[in-house]
Amino acid sequence: MSAEEPPVLQAKNLCAGYRRVPCVRDVDLDVRPGEIVVVLGPNGAGKTTTLLTLSGALPALGGEIRWRGEPTTAALHHRVRGGLGVVPEERSVISRLSVRDNLRIGPGPVERALELFPELERLLGRRAGLLSGGEQQMLSTARALAAEPAVLLADELSLGLAPKIVARLMRALREAADRGAGVLLVEQHARQALAVADRACVLRRGRVVWSGPAEEATRDIRRIEGAYLGGAAAA
Numbered sequence: 001m002s003a004e005e006p007p008v009l010q011a012k013n014l015c016a017g018y019r020r021v022p023c024v025r026d027v028d029l030d031v032r033p034g035e036i037v038v039v040l041g042p043n044g045a046g047k048t049t050t051l052l053t054l055s056g057a058l059p060a061l062g063g064e065i066r067w068r069g070e071p072t073t074a075a076l077h078h079r080v081r082g083g084l085g086v087v088p089e090e091r092s093v094i095s096r097l098s099v100r101d102n103l104r105i106g107p108g109p110v111e112r113a114l115e116l117f118p119e120l121e122r123l124l125g126r127r128a129g130l131l132s133g134g135e136q137q138m139l140s141t142a143r144a145l146a147a148e149p150a151v152l153l154a155d156e157l158s159l160g161l162a163p164k165i166v167a168r169l170m171r172a173l174r175e176a177a178d179r180g181a182g183v184l185l186v187e188q189h190a191r192q193a194l195a196v197a198d199r200a201c202v203l204r205r206g207r208v209v210w211s212g213p214a215e216e217a218t219r220d221i222r223r224i225e226g227a228y229l230g231g232a233a234a235a
Protein backbone atom coordinates (compact mmCIF):
# COMPACT_ATOMS: atom_id res chain seq x y z
CA MET A 1 0.00 0.00 0.00
CA SER A 2 0.97 3.61 -0.56
CA ALA A 3 1.87 4.31 3.08
CA GLU A 4 4.79 1.87 2.79
CA GLU A 5 6.12 3.20 -0.49
CA PRO A 6 8.62 6.07 -0.54
CA PRO A 7 7.28 9.43 -1.67
CA VAL A 8 7.61 10.30 -5.36
CA LEU A 9 7.36 14.01 -4.65
CA GLN A 10 8.38 15.61 -1.42
CA ALA A 11 8.67 19.13 -0.02
CA LYS A 12 10.88 19.67 2.99
CA ASN A 13 10.78 22.98 4.85
CA LEU A 14 9.65 24.53 1.60
CA CYS A 15 9.56 28.32 1.43
CA ALA A 16 7.98 29.85 -1.64
CA GLY A 17 6.72 33.18 -2.87
CA TYR A 18 7.16 35.99 -5.34
CA ARG A 19 10.04 38.40 -5.97
CA ARG A 20 11.97 36.77 -3.12
CA VAL A 21 9.22 37.49 -0.58
CA PRO A 22 7.98 34.22 0.92
CA CYS A 23 4.28 33.67 1.43
CA VAL A 24 4.69 29.92 2.08
CA ARG A 25 6.97 28.88 4.93
CA ASP A 26 8.42 25.61 6.20
CA VAL A 27 5.95 23.40 4.40
CA ASP A 28 6.53 19.64 4.61
CA LEU A 29 4.45 17.59 2.20
CA ASP A 30 4.81 14.29 0.48
CA VAL A 31 2.94 12.36 -2.18
CA ARG A 32 3.29 8.59 -2.48
CA PRO A 33 2.29 6.33 -5.34
CA GLY A 34 -1.40 5.48 -5.24
CA GLU A 35 -2.55 8.20 -2.87
CA ILE A 36 -4.49 11.43 -3.18
CA VAL A 37 -3.37 14.24 -0.91
CA VAL A 38 -5.69 17.22 -0.76
CA VAL A 39 -4.35 20.63 0.25
CA LEU A 40 -7.08 22.78 1.74
CA GLY A 41 -7.02 26.38 2.89
CA PRO A 42 -8.80 29.70 2.56
CA ASN A 43 -8.17 32.32 -0.13
CA GLY A 44 -4.59 33.49 -0.18
CA ALA A 45 -3.32 30.70 2.11
CA GLY A 46 -0.55 29.80 -0.33
CA LYS A 47 -2.03 26.67 -1.96
CA THR A 48 -1.40 27.72 -5.57
CA THR A 49 2.05 29.07 -4.70
CA THR A 50 2.95 25.71 -3.15
CA LEU A 51 1.70 23.80 -6.17
CA LEU A 52 3.46 26.10 -8.65
CA THR A 53 6.70 25.65 -6.75
CA LEU A 54 6.32 21.86 -6.62
CA SER A 55 5.73 21.88 -10.38
CA GLY A 56 8.89 23.88 -11.05
CA ALA A 57 7.00 26.88 -12.47
CA LEU A 58 8.21 29.01 -9.53
CA PRO A 59 11.66 28.63 -7.93
CA ALA A 60 11.72 27.58 -4.27
CA LEU A 61 12.96 30.34 -1.95
CA GLY A 62 14.14 27.86 0.66
CA GLY A 63 13.97 24.25 1.71
CA GLU A 64 14.00 21.39 -0.72
CA ILE A 65 11.89 19.59 -3.30
CA ARG A 66 12.68 15.93 -3.91
CA TRP A 67 11.59 13.91 -6.90
CA ARG A 68 11.91 10.14 -6.42
CA GLY A 69 14.13 10.86 -3.44
CA GLU A 70 16.55 13.20 -5.24
CA PRO A 71 16.65 16.97 -4.67
CA THR A 72 15.50 18.85 -7.78
CA THR A 73 15.42 22.41 -9.03
CA ALA A 74 14.40 21.38 -12.56
CA ALA A 75 12.08 23.59 -14.55
CA LEU A 76 8.51 22.57 -15.26
CA HIS A 77 9.06 21.06 -18.72
CA HIS A 78 11.84 18.82 -17.38
CA ARG A 79 9.58 17.67 -14.57
CA VAL A 80 6.78 16.95 -17.04
CA ARG A 81 9.13 14.79 -19.12
CA GLY A 82 10.14 12.99 -15.92
CA GLY A 83 6.55 11.99 -15.11
CA LEU A 84 4.86 15.01 -13.56
CA GLY A 85 1.39 15.99 -14.74
CA VAL A 86 -0.14 19.38 -14.07
CA VAL A 87 -3.71 20.66 -14.31
CA PRO A 88 -3.26 24.38 -13.62
CA GLU A 89 -5.78 26.70 -11.95
CA GLU A 90 -6.52 28.51 -15.20
CA ARG A 91 -8.01 25.85 -17.45
CA SER A 92 -5.18 25.17 -19.80
CA VAL A 93 -7.12 24.50 -22.99
CA ILE A 94 -6.29 26.49 -26.11
CA SER A 95 -9.61 28.09 -27.04
CA ARG A 96 -9.10 28.44 -30.79
CA LEU A 97 -7.98 24.83 -31.25
CA SER A 98 -10.35 21.87 -31.50
CA VAL A 99 -10.67 19.38 -28.69
CA ARG A 100 -8.78 16.88 -30.88
CA ASP A 101 -5.87 19.29 -31.40
CA ASN A 102 -5.79 20.18 -27.71
CA LEU A 103 -5.41 16.47 -26.99
CA ARG A 104 -2.81 16.04 -29.74
CA ILE A 105 -0.50 18.65 -28.22
CA GLY A 106 -0.81 17.06 -24.79
CA PRO A 107 1.86 14.82 -23.27
CA GLY A 108 -0.02 11.52 -23.82
CA PRO A 109 -1.87 9.64 -26.57
CA VAL A 110 -5.25 11.00 -27.72
CA GLU A 111 -6.73 7.46 -27.57
CA ARG A 112 -5.82 7.17 -23.90
CA ALA A 113 -7.40 10.55 -23.12
CA LEU A 114 -10.62 9.33 -24.78
CA GLU A 115 -10.56 6.05 -22.85
CA LEU A 116 -10.37 8.05 -19.64
CA PHE A 117 -13.03 10.56 -20.68
CA PRO A 118 -15.27 9.00 -23.38
CA GLU A 119 -17.49 12.09 -22.97
CA LEU A 120 -14.94 14.00 -25.08
CA GLU A 121 -15.38 11.76 -28.13
CA ARG A 122 -18.46 13.58 -29.47
CA LEU A 123 -16.74 16.94 -28.88
CA LEU A 124 -13.51 16.16 -30.78
CA GLY A 125 -14.23 18.54 -33.68
CA ARG A 126 -15.46 21.41 -31.50
CA ARG A 127 -13.34 24.44 -30.69
CA ALA A 128 -12.28 24.18 -27.06
CA GLY A 129 -13.36 27.78 -26.43
CA LEU A 130 -16.96 26.77 -27.14
CA LEU A 131 -17.02 24.03 -24.47
CA SER A 132 -18.72 24.47 -21.11
CA GLY A 133 -16.52 25.00 -18.05
CA GLY A 134 -16.99 21.38 -17.04
CA GLU A 135 -16.09 20.09 -20.51
CA GLN A 136 -12.97 22.28 -20.55
CA GLN A 137 -11.93 20.92 -17.19
CA MET A 138 -12.47 17.34 -18.41
CA LEU A 139 -10.30 18.17 -21.43
CA SER A 140 -7.52 19.62 -19.23
CA THR A 141 -7.67 16.64 -16.90
CA ALA A 142 -7.85 14.07 -19.71
CA ARG A 143 -4.83 15.64 -21.38
CA ALA A 144 -2.76 15.50 -18.21
CA LEU A 145 -3.86 11.97 -17.23
CA ALA A 146 -3.38 10.49 -20.72
CA ALA A 147 0.38 10.50 -20.12
CA GLU A 148 -0.14 8.33 -16.99
CA PRO A 149 1.94 10.71 -14.85
CA ALA A 150 3.70 9.39 -11.77
CA VAL A 151 2.37 12.45 -9.93
CA LEU A 152 -0.49 14.72 -10.91
CA LEU A 153 -0.74 18.22 -9.46
CA ALA A 154 -4.21 19.70 -9.84
CA ASP A 155 -5.24 23.19 -8.80
CA GLU A 156 -8.88 23.94 -7.93
CA LEU A 157 -10.35 21.45 -10.38
CA SER A 158 -13.80 22.13 -8.98
CA LEU A 159 -13.79 25.92 -9.35
CA GLY A 160 -17.17 27.10 -10.59
CA LEU A 161 -18.36 23.61 -11.59
CA ALA A 162 -21.56 21.76 -10.71
CA PRO A 163 -21.26 18.99 -8.07
CA LYS A 164 -21.99 16.29 -10.67
CA ILE A 165 -19.05 17.25 -12.86
CA VAL A 166 -16.82 17.69 -9.80
CA ALA A 167 -17.72 14.13 -8.78
CA ARG A 168 -16.80 12.94 -12.30
CA LEU A 169 -13.40 14.64 -12.12
CA MET A 170 -12.74 13.32 -8.62
CA ARG A 171 -13.57 9.81 -9.81
CA ALA A 172 -11.00 10.17 -12.61
CA LEU A 173 -8.37 11.23 -10.06
CA ARG A 174 -9.25 8.31 -7.78
CA GLU A 175 -8.93 5.89 -10.69
CA ALA A 176 -5.53 7.40 -11.63
CA ALA A 177 -4.38 6.94 -8.02
CA ASP A 178 -5.69 3.37 -8.03
CA ARG A 179 -3.51 2.76 -11.11
CA GLY A 180 -0.53 3.94 -9.07
CA ALA A 181 -0.27 7.71 -9.58
CA GLY A 182 0.27 10.08 -6.68
CA VAL A 183 -2.15 12.99 -6.78
CA LEU A 184 -1.81 16.35 -5.06
CA LEU A 185 -5.03 18.25 -5.25
CA VAL A 186 -5.43 21.84 -4.15
CA GLU A 187 -9.01 22.71 -3.24
CA GLN A 188 -10.87 25.47 -1.53
CA HIS A 189 -14.06 23.40 -1.39
CA ALA A 190 -13.20 20.46 0.76
CA ARG A 191 -15.95 17.92 0.97
CA GLN A 192 -15.98 16.34 -2.47
CA ALA A 193 -12.19 16.26 -2.56
CA LEU A 194 -11.99 14.66 0.88
CA ALA A 195 -14.41 11.97 -0.25
CA VAL A 196 -11.78 10.58 -2.67
CA ALA A 197 -8.61 11.62 -0.82
CA ASP A 198 -6.35 9.55 1.44
CA ARG A 199 -4.72 12.39 3.31
CA ALA A 200 -5.36 16.07 3.81
CA CYS A 201 -3.41 19.05 4.93
CA VAL A 202 -4.64 22.54 5.69
CA LEU A 203 -2.62 25.63 4.85
CA ARG A 204 -3.26 28.91 6.55
CA ARG A 205 -1.16 32.02 6.03
CA GLY A 206 1.48 29.97 4.27
CA ARG A 207 1.93 27.31 6.94
CA VAL A 208 0.59 23.80 7.45
CA VAL A 209 -1.78 24.07 10.41
CA TRP A 210 -3.39 20.63 10.21
CA SER A 211 -2.56 17.37 8.51
CA GLY A 212 -3.90 13.86 8.82
CA PRO A 213 -5.99 11.15 7.20
CA ALA A 214 -8.79 12.36 4.92
CA GLU A 215 -11.26 10.29 6.97
CA GLU A 216 -10.33 12.22 10.07
CA ALA A 217 -10.67 15.53 8.21
CA THR A 218 -14.11 14.47 6.99
CA ARG A 219 -15.19 13.47 10.50
CA ASP A 220 -13.85 16.73 11.87
CA ILE A 221 -14.87 18.91 8.97
CA ARG A 222 -16.98 21.34 10.98
CA ARG A 223 -14.16 21.99 13.41
CA ILE A 224 -11.59 22.33 10.61
CA GLU A 225 -13.84 24.67 8.67
CA GLY A 226 -14.51 26.75 11.73
CA ALA A 227 -10.89 26.89 12.88
CA TYR A 228 -9.05 27.24 9.58
CA LEU A 229 -11.21 27.63 6.52
CA GLY A 230 -13.65 30.33 7.54
CA GLY A 231 -16.51 28.19 6.23
CA ALA A 232 -14.96 28.07 2.75
CA ALA A 233 -15.04 24.29 2.69
CA ALA A 234 -18.78 24.05 2.98
CA ALA A 235 -19.36 23.14 -0.68
Ligand SMILES: Nc1ncnc2c1ncn2[C@@H]1O[C@H](COP(=O)(O)OP(=O)(O)OP(=O)(O)O)[C@@H](O)[C@H]1O
Nearest residue numbers: 018019023041042043044045046047048049050188
Ligand atom coordinates in the same frame (compact mmCIF):
# COMPACT_ATOMS: atom_id res chain seq x y z
N1 LIG B 1 1.98 36.59 -8.90
C1 LIG B 1 1.98 37.00 -7.63
N2 LIG B 1 2.79 38.00 -7.22
C2 LIG B 1 2.82 38.40 -5.92
N3 LIG B 1 2.06 37.86 -4.95
C3 LIG B 1 1.23 36.86 -5.29
C4 LIG B 1 1.15 36.37 -6.64
N4 LIG B 1 0.24 35.36 -6.65
C5 LIG B 1 -0.22 35.22 -5.39
N5 LIG B 1 0.38 36.12 -4.58
C6 LIG B 1 0.15 36.26 -3.12
O1 LIG B 1 0.65 35.09 -2.48
C7 LIG B 1 -0.20 34.72 -1.40
C8 LIG B 1 -0.65 33.26 -1.57
O2 LIG B 1 -1.46 33.20 -2.74
P1 LIG B 1 -1.94 31.82 -3.39
O3 LIG B 1 -2.56 32.14 -4.72
O4 LIG B 1 -0.84 30.84 -3.34
O5 LIG B 1 -3.06 31.39 -2.36
P2 LIG B 1 -4.19 30.30 -2.54
O6 LIG B 1 -4.26 29.59 -1.24
O7 LIG B 1 -3.95 29.49 -3.75
O8 LIG B 1 -5.47 31.18 -2.72
P3 LIG B 1 -6.67 31.08 -3.79
O9 LIG B 1 -7.54 30.00 -3.29
O10 LIG B 1 -7.27 32.43 -3.70
O11 LIG B 1 -6.05 30.79 -5.14
C9 LIG B 1 -1.35 35.71 -1.39
O12 LIG B 1 -1.06 36.69 -0.41
C10 LIG B 1 -1.32 36.29 -2.77
O13 LIG B 1 -1.80 37.62 -2.75
